[in-house]
Amino acid sequence: MRKYLNIILTLTFNILIFNQYFANDSxxxxxxxxxxxxxxxxxxxxxxxxxxxxxxxxxxxxxxxxxxxxxxxxxxxxxxxxxxxxxxxxxxxxxxxxxxxxxxxxxxxxxxxxxxxxxxxxxxxxxxxxxxxxxxxxxxxxxxxxxxxxxxxxxxxxxxxxxxxxxxxxxxxxxxxxxxxxxxxxxxxxxxxxxxxLSYVSPNDLEIQNDKLYKIDSIANAGIENKAMPGCQIIAAKNGHVFYKKSFGNHTYDSLSKKVENSDIYDLASITKIASSALILMQLESNNRFNVDSTLGYYLPNILDSTDYKNLIIKDVLTHQAGLASWIPFYIQTLNDGLPSYELYSKLPSSIHQNLVAKNLYMLSSYRDTIFSRILSTDVMENKRYKYSDIGYYFINEIIKKLTLKDQNLVAENIYNKMGLENIGYQPLSKWNLNRIPPTENDTFFRHQLIHGYVHDQGAALLGGVGGHAGLFSNANDLAAIMQMYLNKGVYGGDTIIKSDVIEKYTSSPYYETNNNRRGIAFDKPVRDGAGGPTCFECASFESFGHSGFTGNLTWADPDSGILYVFLSNRVYPDAENHKLISMNIRTEIMNVITNACNYSTAEEVVSPEGLH
Known part of the structure; x- marks a missing residue:
């Protein structure tokens, strides 16, 4: 009886939350x-x-x-x-x-x-x-x-x-x-x-100050003119209504290259962590098939027994305080005189070369074991302070495969299909025409080709493009639907994708008080002590959440304001050392314009002495 009562209460709460964000539906x-x-x-x-x-x-x-x-x-x-x-x-x-x-x-x-x-x-x-x-x-x-x-x-x-x-x-x-x-x-x-x-309306329909939004165009165009990125997609929504949806620039800096369209597909880089890995883990946890408070060794005993990694709490891993290395350049050991070694690679697929790394470049399928051996030979640091790391997501990728008996891309795509999303997924060339995908880096140190239609991240590439930390591609619209589902506490398209209490758990900051760690479980959270990213200053509540991506992306959602923001670009074209997108604060400046137009700020209102009684 108690079980059924809990189910009824959960469904009722989900409906109330869902209506909260979709109540003012114009x-x-x-x-x-x-x-x-x-x-x-x-x-x-x-x-x-x-x-x-x-x-x-x-x-x-x-x-x-x-x-x-x-x-x-x-x-x-x-x-x-x-x-x-x-x-x-x-x-x-x-x-x-x-x-x-x-x-x-x-x-x-x-x-x-x-x-x-x-x-x-x-x-x-x-x-x-x-x-x-x-x-x-x-x-x-x-x-x-x-x-x-x-x-x-x-x-x-x-x-x-x-x-x-x-x-x-x-x-x-x-x-x-x-x-x-x-x-x-x-x-x-x-x-x-x-x-x-989501709906698609004009700013005036929501009483948003349309005259302020023109500044977005100015910031985006200035970024393109200064070669911070060749082009970008931008979406802004409030309470489930998209009021700004626009694309700028071209796929490359060549003025004759394809102009960016709203349907184009970008490499999301680390946004994969929240739009795929966390999405799957939260759904598994909603179905009592996974517990983020368990250890890595609980799910992967065959890989991690007798290692320091087996006792790491998954929640610590996903909040970046487990003592893991920030990054391991796995690809370096696959090179011979700076070029891919054909003891490991093949120009054609074969029974043993199934992982497509880039055009005409296939890696041994068994190299996955080498990657894990390399990770396990790296010491776990005793200092458990916050340190951003991709490494834990290699284990998450493996856990998902073990629990579902499917590769992560297939599990994620089952959820996307349920939501009606057809412009998000892994291994983009198997789904979409190449002319819809802006290129990323001209890779001169690993793959020695322009990376176009393949994942930019080297580690995810070695896994055939399907990583827990990178590998996902999307347009801004489908990513916005994922973020709106999170704002709806797990409900979208009439379906409950994730339980509301699980989303609240993952989007909280569980270790801020005890370890001064702002991060959510997989999600990023606002800086607590002033400016400095990942959001603009005083424009997002502490309840807000999102993530950035190395290739030039940012998405953010705020339950307090109802504002949702997506910015996608290929700032790493043709060189990943181009950091103008960051130095010019383009993503956060645009976010600031959006919140100002919505008349939202977290700054405390200053009351003049005359107004005091």
Missing amino acids: ISIHSSVLLKNYKELIPLKNLDTLEIASLNLSSNNLNFFEEACDHYSTVEHFHFNTFSSKIMVRSMLKELKSFNLIIVNTDTIHEVIANMISNISDQKKVILNYVGGKKLMYEDLINNSCQSILFSPNKKSKDLSYSGQIIFGGLSCNNYLKTDLSHNYKANSGIVSKKIR
Whole structure:
């Protein structure tokens, strides 16, 4: 009985927390009305099970609707208006055969359209987005054919965007018809739907000071002009609403190179620690399959028995106070006269060379054992003060594999798929076109090539691109969804990914009082004694959390303000010794602009003597 009571209390708390961040969901900014919603199809859930197509039968261009859908999932978009040809209608229906959900957009309904929707619904779920019409014609046929019907009175671009966001749960719907639309759908008809994902709105919709945000453009462009980075992606959100989403510059400093787009995929470097490793560990801990207070040796006895590493507490490892070396240059011992040794490497894959390190460069799969031997031959320091280290994450990578019987990339991608995220993952060339991935360093000391589409971190590269500390690639949008899920205390897309108490545990600073260590469990936390990073000064609460990445990235989320921030770049192109991004404070200066525009500061308000009573 107590077990079930705890489950109910946990679910109730998760719902309360979820509503806290998705409560102010700007329902007043749109006039759309949800008329029918069979089995609560809207907002769409379980996106990994859906093959979605949108069919525009309208005379209007619905690009804004389609762009809104593309924020959430891969949607194939079709446009059709050749209703006079039965052959063309049959051909269009054939095109939709491979999909299981069709979103039909139209601003008019005549007999051919009504019959076409009916034919589609024989084997597919259908959502109708009826745009700008005065009456719903062929009501009975339409009503019987569509699982959900959304009516959007206005045809403006922003209203079309809102319709797409309502369907995917970016915005809630709580409006009612002002006039009769049909026999069944009369004035005051309307159904409520919930917000379960990020939305994309204008700053004015959230009463954010839009006139201050132009400074972001100035800072980003100055960074590009001064060659701090070739380009970047930036996202800012508040209370689950993205109000700033923009890309700057090019993939390289060549002005003819591809311009950065919002869909481009960056090497996240150490953000992997919180967007993959911590994500998986927190989910495992939520399911009672892992305990961060256990020792490394508890999970890896075969590797760590009879070593000083076996008694290290995992929480100490993840808060960087376990006495581990900061970094070990594993790659150096794989070189011969400064070049990759072909006693270890191969230009082609083979049964023993499975780890793809870079273009035409494969490492022995068994070299993983050599890496662990090298770590275990390195002394654990007695001083347990805070010292940042990647080394512990090699063990985390192994623990995840042991507990799940899967490689870390597959475990992480199961979670991403559940959340509907398709632009985040490991080994990017197996998923995305190379022209979507900005290059990182021109590596002249290890791989002797431009690193493009492969992980920049040398250690993760030796593991085939899948590390606990590095290896993850993403665009800013999907990383923002992960961070928003953390702000929602583990809930996103209608699913509980992680228990709320586990997230609170990992994003706290467990050793600040006892060891003057600001770090969370895997997460970074604000400096407590003034400026100096990783955030701007007095613009993030002590409850906030995030992480930076060596390749030029920063993401941060603040439960106190509801503000979420993502900055991605390839500042290491073509040389990792370029530290202008840091010296110019570009990431934190942009963060400062965002919090100022949101009128948020942690500084104590100074009261003038005249104001005292």
